[in-house]
Amino acid sequence: MEREHRLREAICWAGRRLYEQGFAAANDGNISARMDDNSILTTPTGVSKGELTPEMLVLVDASGKVLAGEGRPSSELVLHLRVYARRPDVKAIVHAHPPYATSFAVIGRPLDEPLIAEAIVHVGPVALAPYATPGTEELPDSIEPFLHNHNALLLSNHGALTLGPDIKTAQFRMESLEFYAKITALSHQIGTPRPLAAEAIDRLRQL
Numbered sequence: 001m002e003r004e005h006r007l008r009e010a011i012c013w014a015g016r017r018l019y020e021q022g023f024a025a026a027n028d029g030n031i032s033a034r035m036d037d038n039s040i041l042t043t044p045t046g047v048s049k050g051e052l053t054p055e056m057l058v059l060v061d062a063s064g065k066v067l068a069g070e071g072r073p074s075s076e077l078v079l080h081l082r083v084y085a086r087r088p089d090v091k092a093i094v095h096a097h098p099p100y101a102t103s104f105a106v107i108g109r110p111l112d113e114p115l116i117a118e119a120i121v122h123v124g125p126v127a128l129a130p131y132a133t134p135g136t137e138e139l140p141d142s143i144e145p146f147l148h149n150h151n152a153l154l155l156s157n158h159g160a161l162t163l164g165p166d167i168k169t170a171q172f173r174m175e176s177l178e179f180y181a182k183i184t185a186l187s188h189q190i191g192t193p194r195p196l197a198a199e200a201i202d203r204l205r206q207l
């Protein structure tokens with residue numbers, strides 16, 4: 001129970017950060033964490049991520065069936081369930097619509113220029129998944145090919161998804177991804193970005 005309580009608090013913490021940073025307008029975005037082998041704690045649909053309280057969270061099984069909680073999970077929960085099914089190492093997932101990262105997803109431009117060290121170390125390679133209709137099985141299918149080797153994904157014309165071994169890591173990956181997208185966009189506006197040298201990137205990857 002202690003662990004469940006901490007997880008609930010951590011999800012609310014991430015929700016407040018998403019909302020306060022403008023990564024999730026209105027009721028957008030969703031967060032989840034693996035409780036144990038067969039249960040996942042997630043945010044309810046129709047609630048602003050800035051106004052979450054621990055008791056609002058919904059407990060679901062690996063197929064998305066509600067085990068406990070008053071609310072209904074988001075229709076985007078299917079994304080999270082697919083990740084948990086494929087990646088046993090992932091214990092937490094954050095989905096949001098941060099403006100810079102989402103703009104890359106909207107114009108279909110991959111976020112793959114090696115411009116800042118932190119993005120290489122903390123975010124890793126960023127996948128660009130094709131557009132999929134929300135609320136359908138197309139959505140989890142769209143991320144499937146990228147899941148095994150990415151912890152950060154852009155969802156075309158939609159938003160971003162970050163994975164981690166805990167809530168804090170998944171949330172910070174979302175923040176670093178957005179910062180990386182912002183710097184990439186701004187640096188192209190004011191001049192010509194100078195990418196990191198291959199040797200510098202190799203050294204970072206060894207860290």
Ligand SMILES: [Zn+2]
Nearest residue numbers: 029076158159
């Ligand atoms: Zn979304």
